[in-house]
Amino acid sequence: MDKSEIAGLLKKAGDIFDGQRNALVTSRIEANKIIFVGDTHGDARITKKVFDAYSDYADMIVFLGDYVDRGKYGIENLMMIIEKLVDAPGKIIMLRGNHESPMINRNYGFMREVEEKIGEDAYKNFAIMFSHMPYAAVVNSYFCVHGGIPQILGKVEDIANLPIGDFNPDNPVAKELLWNDPNDGIRGFIPNLRGPGTYYFGPDVVEKFLAENSLKGIIRGHEVADGFKSNANGKVITVFSSTYHGMSSGILVMEGGEIKEMVKIRL
Numbered sequence: 001m002d003k004s005e006i007a008g009l010l011k012k013a014g015d016i017f018d019g020q021r022n023a024l025v026t027s028r029i030e031a032n033k034i035i036f037v038g039d040t041h042g043d044a045r046i047t048k049k050v051f052d053a054y055s056d057y058a059d060m061i062v063f064l065g066d067y068v069d070r071g072k073y074g075i076e077n078l079m080m081i082i083e084k085l086v087d088a089p090g091k092i093i094m095l096r097g098n099h100e101s102p103m104i105n106r107n108y109g110f111m112r113e114v115e116e117k118i119g120e121d122a123y124k125n126f127a128i129m130f131s132h133m134p135y136a137a138v139v140n141s142y143f144c145v146h147g148g149i150p151q152i153l154g155k156v157e158d159i160a161n162l163p164i165g166d167f168n169p170d171n172p173v174a175k176e177l178l179w180n181d182p183n184d185g186i187r188g189f190i191p192n193l194r195g196p197g198t199y200y201f202g203p204d205v206v207e208k209f210l211a212e213n214s215l216k217g218i219i220r221g222h223e224v225a226d227g228f229k230s231n232a233n234g235k236v237i238t239v240f241s242s243t244y245h246g247m248s249s250g251i252l253v254m255e256g257g258e259i260k261e262m263v264k265i266r267l
């Protein structure tokens with residue numbers, strides 16, 4: 001894939017995000033067989049395995065963000081998913097992670113990867129595309145997001161009103177959707193070790209959020225886990241799909257609206 005081909009695909013992806021972003025949080029999407037993929041972090045081999053194993057099976061594949069940085073194959077990983085998205089926009093959902101941002105890519109490897117593999121001026125096209133990615137989706141009454149519940153979000157539909165085009169989101173709701181983590185040992189929100197403007201949310205926050213929005217649970221990425229972990233009495237499921245940290249890669253399979261199984265992907 002050459003430089004102009006990549007730029008063209010990134011533009012197409014941005015246009016698809018613009019067309020679908022609001023519907024993802026306002027129209028309550030339903031599908032029968034769904035695969036949820038957590039952080040892949042430049043682990044293109046895992047993403048290829050998921051597509052090889054599940055493309056025919058799945059009606060929809062939901063990626064929960066963090067496609068780049070850490071692993072060496074961020075471009076390959078991201079472009080593989082974008083090609084599938086462009087081929088079948090209704091089948092692939094690509095949510096934004098906190099690593100889809102220049103401030104983070106400068107420190108964790110992706111900006112340098114792009115400069116080395118494509119060229120000095122190519123990174124901006126990625127940054128623009130990232131800034132158009134959706135922050136969340138409601139699928140089969142599950143709230144899908146990279147990080148978690150923000151302090152001041154009332155209704156999931158309000159996510160449709162967030163500003164678009166922010167390279168490094170500083171809107172508190174947008175930032176916390178990308179950065180927050182569940183914590184079973186607390187009530188309410190407390191500051192998160194990840195840094196200013198990020199928070200942990202307790203099981204009580206989860207209960208209230210799900211009830212107010214008539215949702216069944218939350219499926220998210222963001223935290224390193226041995227494939228997956230659960231919080232808030234199983235109401236929050238974290239999926240971690242990269243092997244980067246020496247963890248095993250996990251994905252979640254949903255069928256008929258229920259979580260069917262968690263599967264470890266082996267290379």
Ligand SMILES: [Mn+2]
Nearest residue numbers: 066097098222
């Ligand atoms: Mn993350």
